[in-house]
Every structure is written in C-alpha cells, then in structure tokens.
Amino acid sequence: MRTLYGRISSINVQKAVWALAELGLEFEWVDKDGTVGSIDSPEYRKLNPAAQIPTIDDDGIILRQSNAIVRYLAHTYGEGELSPLDxxxxxxxxxxxxxxxxxxxxxxxxxxxxxxxxxxxxxxxxxxxxxxxxxxxxxxxxxxxxxxxxxxxxxxxxxxxxxxxxxxxxxxxxxxxxxxxxxxxxxxxxxxxxxxxxxxxxxxxxxxx
Ligand SMILES: N[C@@H](CCC(=O)N[C@@H](CS)C(=O)NCC(=O)O)C(=O)O
CATH class of the missing domain: 1.20.1050.10 (Glutathione S-transferase Yfyf (Class Pi); Chain A, domain 2)
Structure with a gap:
C-alpha cells in the first residue's frame, strides 16, 4: 500500500508524483486537489510533524522532504534508471x-x-x-x-x-x-x-x- 499526501499545485508534491509516475508505481493520493482542508491536523502531524506536504507512506516507510522522497523512490524502484549506476x-x-x-x-x-x-x-x-x-x-x-x-x-x-x-x-x-x-x-x-x-x-x- 502506497499513499502520497499533498495537493498537486505544490512544487514539492509535484516532484514526488512525477517520480512515482516515471517509475510506473501505483499509489493512493490524499488531498490531490487541496480540498481536504488544513494539513495541520493531529492525524497528519503524526505522519509529518512539520505539517508540510508532501509525505509518502510506502508500505509503512514514512518519508517527508520532497527531494528525499525522489531519491528514495529512485533508489528503491529505479536503480540504473532514475538512480544512475555510474x-x-x-x-x-x-x-x-x-x-x-x-x-x-x-x-x-x-x-x-x-x-x-x-x-x-x-x-x-x-x-x-x-x-x-x-x-x-x-x-x-x-x-x-x-x-x-x-x-x-x-x-x-x-x-x-x-x-x-x-x-x-x-x-x-x-x-x-x-x-x-x-x-x-x-x-x-x-x-x-x-x-x-x-x-x-x-x-x-x-x-x-
Ligand atoms: N523542504 C520541504 C518543503 C515542504 C513545503 O514547504 N511544502 C509546502 C508546500 S510546497 C507546504 O507544506 N505548505 C503548507 C501548505 O501547503 O499548507 C520539502 O521539500 O518537502
């Protein structure tokens, strides 16, 4: 189970979703259009104490920071492709x-x-x-x-x-x-x-x- 949190209009969410798409990974997208409301909720803060987007939950691996998410996805699912071997x-x-x-x-x-x-x-x-x-x-x-x-x-x-x-x-x-x-x-x-x-x-x- 893989879940991405954050609205599409955020550059930092865009980085994560672009990496997911390039890798052909399926995911559930929470608050894609930003209508869910404040991310400053106790539930969201458990995932991301800074109450920022994006956050990804990759089968229990919770990651914040967009560039770290891109690196993680590249390493885990795109070795030799998104993550260069050279x-x-x-x-x-x-x-x-x-x-x-x-x-x-x-x-x-x-x-x-x-x-x-x-x-x-x-x-x-x-x-x-x-x-x-x-x-x-x-x-x-x-x-x-x-x-x-x-x-x-x-x-x-x-x-x-x-x-x-x-x-x-x-x-x-x-x-x-x-x-x-x-x-x-x-x-x-x-x-x-x-x-x-x-x-x-x-x-x-x-x-x-
Ligand atoms: N360094 C963080 C910055 C995250 C960040 O600033 N996210 C903004 C959106 S781009 C945010 O959460 N803003 C609060 C909000 O949208 O409510 C990252 O790269 O993920």
Whole structure:
C-alpha cells in the first residue's frame, strides 16, 4: 500500500508524483486537489510533524522532504534508471537536486509567490525584480552545464531532472513580463525534452496557482 499526501499545485508534491509516475508505481493520493482542508491536523502531524506536504507512506516507510522522497523512490524502484549506476552521473544528479532546493529555490520561490500568489497591490516589485535577476544567473549556470549533455546526469533522464524540471517549469511559465528571460539555449532544449514526457505534461505543466 502506497499513499502520497499533498495537493498537486505544490512544487514539492509535484516532484514526488512525477517520480512515482516515471517509475510506473501505483499509489493512493490524499488531498490531490487541496480540498481536504488544513494539513495541520493531529492525524497528519503524526505522519509529518512539520505539517508540510508532501509525505509518502510506502508500505509503512514514512518519508517527508520532497527531494528525499525522489531519491528514495529512485533508489528503491529505479536503480540504473532514475538512480544512475555510474558514480559521476549519480553525483551530478545529486548536485543539481541540491542546487534546486538550496540555491535556485531561494530566489525562484519569492518570484513565484510574488507574481502568482500575492495580490498585485501587495507586491514588492523591487524585491521580485532583484530575485528574477538572480534566477537568471542561476539558470545560466545550468545552461553552461547542459551544453554537452541531454539531461542533468548525462544522456539519460534521471532523478536529477525531477526537482530541476519542476523548477524550470515555473521559471518558463511565469509571465514574460517582468521575467524577461534571457536566451538560454541549452536549458531551453533540455526543458523542451522534459515537456515531451507524458508524466511532465500530466503533473507539472499545470496552470500556476
Ligand atoms: N523542504 C520541504 C518543503 C515542504 C513545503 O514547504 N511544502 C509546502 C508546500 S510546497 C507546504 O507544506 N505548505 C503548507 C501548505 O501547503 O499548507 C520539502 O521539500 O518537502
């Protein structure tokens, strides 16, 4: 029995569900549309004391933290596929997963919140624009890295593409103005490859809300 908790509009839930879908794993999805109500319930806190989403219960193995969930699923069910066997490829996948969570997201999250979730009259455009500039600098790092490879870990799709791909979707789906995205041809080619994946289309390419 496998259960995923959390609404689809959360980037962190999207990472988990994309990994599940790539691996062809079946699961029950609790609160997919976010209508169940507060996750701050005593029952949910037993699973996730921080009352955050996602949480996965994989036949009694309870995991929180989206990137840890992606790694766990990749290791347990996708050795040699989502989880690369080659050490260097594996390390690159890990590296960019960390980059998404600890570098890029620090700047992309406030841009996403500022442009999508905060009312126009409450927006701090100076702060948003500053963060947009840093996002472009961060994405330029991936652009250089992807110059000679199809995916983050090399020539094959892997867990390294999942958190980064979820973030890339937001980067490209945010309004052209004020994003004014620079030309990043290798990122764009990689992103276009992700857009061809059925699971990416189903779970990630959703209207931003
Ligand atoms: N580092 C955590 C962050 C989890 C997190 O911030 N989740 C947000 C949604 S993206 C959340 O639970 N927000 C509270 C809510 O949706 O009620 C992870 O990667 O799983």
């Amino acid at each position: 050490q260097q490829a594996y390390a690159e996948a890990e590296r960019w997963m960390e980059w998404q969570a600890t570098d890029l997201w620090n700047f992309l999250r406030p841009v996403f919140w500022g442009l999508i979730r905060i009312k126009p009259e409450d927006r701090d455009m100076a702060a948003i624009n500053k963060n947009i500039e840093i996002c472009h600098q961060e994405m330029a790092l991936v652009n250089d890295f992807l110059e000679d490879r199809l995916y983050i870990a090399g020539d094959a799709f892997s867990m390294g593409d999942i958190p980064t791909g979820c973030a890339a979707y937001r980067y490209y789906a945010l309004p052209a103005e004020p994003m004014s995205r620079p030309d990043l041809p290798h990122v764009k080619a990689w992103y276009d490859r992700l857009c061809e994946r059925p699971a990416f289309q189903e779970y990630i390419m959703l209207p931003l809300e």
